[in-house]
Amino acid sequence: xxDERSQNSDPSSSDDELLTSALRTPAMSQEAMERVRATxxxxxxAATSVDATAGKARTVLPSRVRWFAVAAAxxxxxxGVTTWVSRPPVQTAPVGSISRADEGALSVLxxxxxxxxxxxxxxxxxxxxxxxxxxxLVALARGGTLRISARSELAIISPRQISLEHGxxxxxxxxxxxGASPLRVVTKAGAVEHVGTEFEVMSxxxxxxxxxxxxxxxxxxxxxxxVADAGTELLAxxxxxxxxxxxxxxxxxxxxxxxxxxxxxxxxxxxIGFLRWVSxxxxxPLNFADPNARQIADRTILHxxxxxxxxxxxxxxxxxxxxxxxxxxxxxxxxxxxxxAAL
Amino acid sequence: xxxxxxALVARMRAGDQRAFDEFxxxxxxxxxxxxxxxxxxxxxxxxxxxxxxxxxxxRHLASxxxxxxxxxxxxxxxxxxxxxxxxxxxxxxxxxSLDEPEAARRWEEMLRAPDDQEPAAQLQAATxxxxxxKVLDSLPENYALVLEAKYGDGLSVETIxxxxxxxxxxxxxxxxxxxxxxxxxWQKGSAT
Numbered sequence: 238x239x240d241e242r243s244q245n246s247d248p249s250s251s252d253d254e255l256l257t258s259a260l261r262t263p264a265m266s267q268e269a270m271e272r273v274r275a276t277x278x279x280x281x282x283a284a285t286s287v288d289a290t291a292g293k294a295r296t297v298l299p300s301r302v303r304w305f306a307v308a309a310a311x312x313x314x315x316x317g318v319t320t321w322v323s324r325p326p327v328q329t330a331p332v333g334s335i336s337r338a339d340e341g342a343l344s345v346l347x348x349x350x351x352x353x354x355x356x357x358x359x360x361x362x363x364x365x366x367x368x369x370x371x372x373x374l375v376a377l378a379r380g381g382t383l384r385i386s387a388r389s390e391l392a393i394i395s396p397r398q399i400s401l402e403h404g405x406x407x408x409x410x411x412x413x414x415x416g417a418s419p420l421r422v423v424t425k426a427g428a429v430e431h432v433g434t435e436f437e438v439m440s441x442x443x444x445x446x447x448x449x450x451x452x453x454x455x456x457x458x459x460x461x462x463x464v465a466d467a468g469t470e471l472l473a474x475x476x477x478x479x480x481x482x483x484x485x486x487x488x489x490x491x492x493x494x495x496x497x498x499x500x501x502x503x504x505x506x507x508x509i510g511f512l513r514w515v516s517x518x519x520x521x522p523l524n525f526a527d528p529n530a531r532q533i534a535d536r537t538i539l540h541x542x543x544x545x546x547x548x549x550x551x552x553x554x555x556x557x558x559x560x561x562x563x564x565x566x567x568x569x570x571x572x573x574x575x576x577x578a579a580l
Numbered sequence: 581x582x583x584x585x586x587a588l589v590a591r592m593r594a595g596d597q598r599a600f601d602e603f604x605x606x607x608x609x610x611x612x613x614x615x616x617x618x619x620x621x622x623x624x625x626x627x628x629x630x631x632x633x634x635x636x637x638x639r640h641l642a643s644x645x646x647x648x649x650x651x652x653x654x655x656x657x658x659x660x661x662x663x664x665x666x667x668x669x670x671x672x673x674x675x676x677s678l679d680e681p682e683a684a685r686r687w688e689e690m691l692r693a694p695d696d697q698e699p700a701a702q703l704q705a706a707t708x709x710x711x712x713x714k715v716l717d718s719l720p721e722n723y724a725l726v727l728e729a730k731y732g733d734g735l736s737v738e739t740i741x742x743x744x745x746x747x748x749x750x751x752x753x754x755x756x757x758x759x760x761x762x763x764x765x766w767q768k769g770s771a772t
Contacts, residue, residue, distance in 0.1 A: 252763055253731070259712040260732030262616040265627065273631045274604055281638035285595040358620060424596070442597050 280388075280401065283346050283366060329363040331476075332396050333377040336499055341370030368390045369404070374497045379420070381410035382498040397421060405439045407494045412452065419455075426473040427458035434467070435517075438496065444474035450486045450520050485518035495519060499542045501551065503531055508537035511555060515572055518548040526573035530561055533574055582745045586646035593641050600638075605655055606743070608634065608735050612656055615662065617732060623647055633657055633658040649723055649744050652725060715765045721760035 251553050265273075335343065335355050342353045353359075361367065361375060367496040370388050375383040379396065389404020395541040399406075400423045406537035410420055410431050425441040434452025438445065447456055448470045456463045456479065460528040461481050465471050484490070498518045503511055512534055525531040536561060543551035552570075554561055560575045592598035613632050615621065621629070636657050637644075644653055677732040729735045735743075741751045 252759055254757075255712070255729055255766075256731035256762070257707045260613075260728055261596075261615045261619060261734075262732065265612045265630070267621070269623065269627045270608060270612075273608060273627060273634065277604065277608075277634040277638060278600060278629055281592065281600055284639045284641070368641045456691075463762060 243366050243370050254297045279368070282521060283350065299430065329365075330380055330396055331360045331362050332374040333383060335361070335362045335373065336376045336382070337372075337374040337497065338369075339371045342369060343385075344368045344370070345375050361393055363395055366390070372493070372497050374499060376499065377410075378421075379410075381420075382409065382499055383408055384494055386493055391423045394423065398423060400424075401438055401440045401445075403441045405437065406494075407435070407437045407497070409435045425457055426475050430455040430457065435520075437491075447471040447473075448484055448490070450491070451517070483521075484570065489519075493522055495548050499549050501548075503539040503541060503543055503551075503555065506539055507535070508539055508555070508559065508561075509534040510538060512552070512572065515552045519570065521565065522569045524569050524571050526571050530572050530574040533559065533561055582649055584742060584745060585644075585650035589644050589650065590644075592631065592638070604634075607651060610651060610729075611654055611658055613732055614658060614728065618717075619662065619730070621665075625665065629658070630663045631660045632701050636661070649725075651682075652721070652727075653744065655725070690717075707716045712766075715762060718765060719758065721763050722754065723761055725750050726751070726764060728757050 251540065264270075267334075300518060329347075335357055338356055340356060341354060343359075344352060345355055345368075346352050346360070347362065347364060355361070367385070369385040369387060371387045373385040375385065377383055383399075384407040385391070386405035386407075389406060391406065392400040392402065395401050397419070398421045406422070408422070408431060421431060422429045422438050423440065424445040425442065426440070426445040429438055430446050431434065431447075432453045432455065433481040434454055435450040436452075436454050437448040437450070440446075447454060447465065449465050449467050449576070451467050453464060454572075455468050456465060456473065458473050458479055459475060461479065463471060463481065465481060467488050468483055470482050470484045495518055501511060501514050512523055525534070539555060546554065552563060556572070561572055562575070563570055563572045565571070588599055588603060592603055608630060611633060612626065617624055619626070624734055628683075633654065637654055644650065718726060719727075726740065729740050729743075730737070737748050737751050737755070741748045744751065746754075
C-alpha cells in the first residue's frame with residue numbers, strides 16, 4: 238500500500254484524527270430506532286413477566302417487515318410459530334370475552350408465549366398480555382365491562398387483578414356483580430380497587446390518573462391509601478403525594494367510553510330501563526320534565542335493535558319512535574312528553 | 581468489575597422500566613455503530629440485526645454473569661447475528677428480478693445516491709474504514725472496544741470508566757496502550 242498512514246509529525250494527533258474519521262458512523266434514523274425499541278421493549282416485558290420459566294426461543298420478524306407490512310396482524314400470528322405451539326395447550330381461566338374490536342386491533346401474548354390475535358368472541362385468559370392497537374370492549378366473566386383505549390398494554394394477572402402497563406382503560410362493574418372480592422388494577426404508581434363503580438385508569442411510566450365516575454374506588458399508593466368518590470380524579474406518581482380534584486362525570490373526556498359502550502338489547506325491554514342505561518353511559522342524571530313523560534317511559538316496551546349505535550344515537554332513534562323528546566341541559570338529560578311545555 | 585452493568589441487568593430482570601430505558605439508550609446506538617463499522621449492510625438489514633441481537637439479549641439476561649462489560653457481551657451476540665446474516669446472504673440469489681416491484685424499489689434506492697456523496701470519495705472512505713477495522717479487529721478485544729468507545733461513540737474517559745467499572749486513570753492507560761498497539765499495526769500494514 239502506498240497511502241499516507243501516520244505521516245503527520247504528531248503521531249498521536251494523526252491517530253486520533255484517523256480513528257475519529259473512520260470510526261464515526263451515521264446514526265440510525267430516529268424512526269428506525271423507535272421501531273427497534275418498541276419491538277425489543279415488548280420482548281423484554283414478555284421475558285421479564287414470565288422470567289426464566291418461559292424464555293425460550295421464539296421467532297420475531299424483522300421490525301422493518303413488521304412495520305412495513307400492510308397486515309400487522311398476520312405478522313403477529315407468525316411470531317408464535319415455535320415448538321411451543323406443538324405442546325399441548327394449557328388453558329388458564331377465562332376472565333372475559335371480546336365484545337368489540339376491529340380486525341387486528343388486539344394481540345395477545347399468552348402465558349405460554351404464543352401470540353394470537355383476538356376478535357369478537359375471543360377469550361381473554363389469566364396470564365395474557367394484551368396489546369390494543371385500537372379500541373376494545375371486553376365483557377368480563379365476573380360481570381361488567383372492561384374498555385381498552387387504543388395503544389394500551391395490560392396483563393391479566395388473575396381473574397381479580399389487571400396490570401395496566403400503559404394506556405387508558407375503563408371499568409364498569411355495576412353493583413351486585415363481580416362477587417365479593419373487588420377487582421384490582423395495578424399500575425406503577427399503585428393499585429386501584431373498585432367498590433361497585435365505573436372508573437377510568439390511565440397509566441404511563443411516570444404517573445397514574447384515576448377518574449371515578451360512579452360509586453367509589455380505593456387507591457393504594459406506595460405510601461398511603463385514598464378512597465375517592467364519584468366525580469373525583471386522583472393523580473399519583475411514585476414518591477409523590479396523591480392529588481385529588483373534582484371532575485365532571487360527563488362530557489368530552491368520557492366520549493371514548495361511550496363509543497365503546499356495550500350494545501343494549503332493547504327488544505322486549507322497557508323504555509325506562511333503556512333511558513337509565515343511556516343516562517349511566519353518558520354520566521348524566523335522567524330527569525323527566527313532566528309526569529306524563531315518566532308514565533310513558535314506564536309503560537312503553539321497546540322492539541327492534543340499536544346495536545352498533547352509541548348511547549346518544551340510540552336514544553335519539555328510540556325516542557323518535559315515541560311521543561317523547563329529550564334535551565341535554567346542563568349536566569342532565571331531560572325527557573319530556575309532546576304535550577309538555579318546552580324546557 | 582462491571583458492578584454497574586450487573587446491577588443494571590438485575591434491575592431489568594426485575595422489570596424496572598428505567599433500567600430498560602437506560603440499557604436501550606446506552607446500547608442500541610453503539611451496537612448500530614459497531615455493526616456499521618464492520619459491514620456495508622443496507623439500513624434495513626442493519627436494523628434487523630440490531631433488533632435481533634437486542635431481543636436475544638433481553639431474553640437471556642439471566643446468562644449475563646458480569647464477567648465482561650455488558651456492551652462486550654452484546655457485541656458477542658451481535659457477532660453471532662452477523663455470522664447468521666452472512667450465512668443467509670450466501671444462500672440468497674445473487675440477482676434481483678426487476679419484475680418484482682419490491683426488488684425494483686430496492687434497486688432504485690440503491691442506485692439513488694445523495695448529491696453530496698461522491699462515489700469516489702465514498703469508496704475511498706469505505707476502503708480506509710475497512711482497513712482500520714481490520715487492524716482494530718486484530719487487536720486485543722478490550723483495545724478495539726475502548727478505541728471504538730472513545731473515537732467512534734465519542735464517549736468520555738469518565739463515561740467509559742463508569743461503564744467498564746474502571747478508574748479514569750486505568751481507562752486512560754488502556755487507551756494509551758490501545759493507541760500504541762493500533763499505531764504499530766497500522767504502520768506495519770502500510771509498510772507491506
